[in-house]
Amino acid sequence: MERTLSILAGAGLGAGLMYLLDPQMGGRRRSTMRDTAMSMAHQAQDAAGSMAHQMQGQARSLASGDFSRAVGSKDEWWTGHWSSGSRGLMGLLGGGLFLYGLTQQAPTACVLGSIGLGLAAESVFNCSVEEIVHAPETVREMASHMPEDLGFTHASQRTDQLMHQATAAVGG
Numbered sequence: 001m002e003r004t005l006s007i008l009a010g011a012g013l014g015a016g017l018m019y020l021l022d023p024q025m026g027g028r029r030r031s032t033m034r035d036t037a038m039s040m041a042h043q044a045q046d047a048a049g050s051m052a053h054q055m056q057g058q059a060r061s062l063a064s065g066d067f068s069r070a071v072g073s074k075d076e077w078w079t080g081h082w083s084s085g086s087r088g089l090m091g092l093l094g095g096g097l098f099l100y101g102l103t104q105q106a107p108t109a110c111v112l113g114s115i116g117l118g119l120a121a122e123s124v125f126n127c128s129v130e131e132i133v134h135a136p137e138t139v140r141e142m143a144s145h146m147p148e149d150l151g152f153t154h155a156s157q158r159t160d161q162l163m164h165q166a167t168a169a170v171g172g
Contacts, residue, residue, distance in 0.1 A: 020033075047084075050084060051084045051085065051087075051088050054083060054084055054085035054088075055085050055088060055089075057085070058085045058089070086123075087123040087124075087126060088123070090119050090120075090122065090123040091119070091120055091123035091124065093116075093119055094115075094116045094117065094118065094119025094120030094121075094122075094123060095116065095120050096116070097112050097113070097115055097116030097119065098112070098113050098116030098117055098120065099116070100112055100116075101113035101116055
């Protein structure tokens, strides 16, 4: 099993290197990867800067005794759509609860771990637990309307269009 895994990993690494070092298209692929990585790094830096700025403002509010800015409005908490500062705070709290739960015995560990993971999930996805639970139904409904959204009233129409194009291309 270990030998097979090593062979597969080596084949994957070799294929990846061939893809990137291809004499004809490799330079373009590397350039695209570099540009994408730089763009993602800039986006992450901007997001971190924005969150740090909000956290500084919340820390100043807490130091002055004003807790309303630090925790947000009641509507924000119940709808699950938190500001980035609140998301960061609750993500840290959720992660801390989860890690603390790992050090506890069975019933306490389960409760703390579940609450911690729930808070962390809400902070990462910025939506309520109800929206997270109902995500599969939402995706399924969106996918069922996709052919109509793309301009096809029925899948058979798309098949007919493809068949007509293929027949025209062959010359029949």
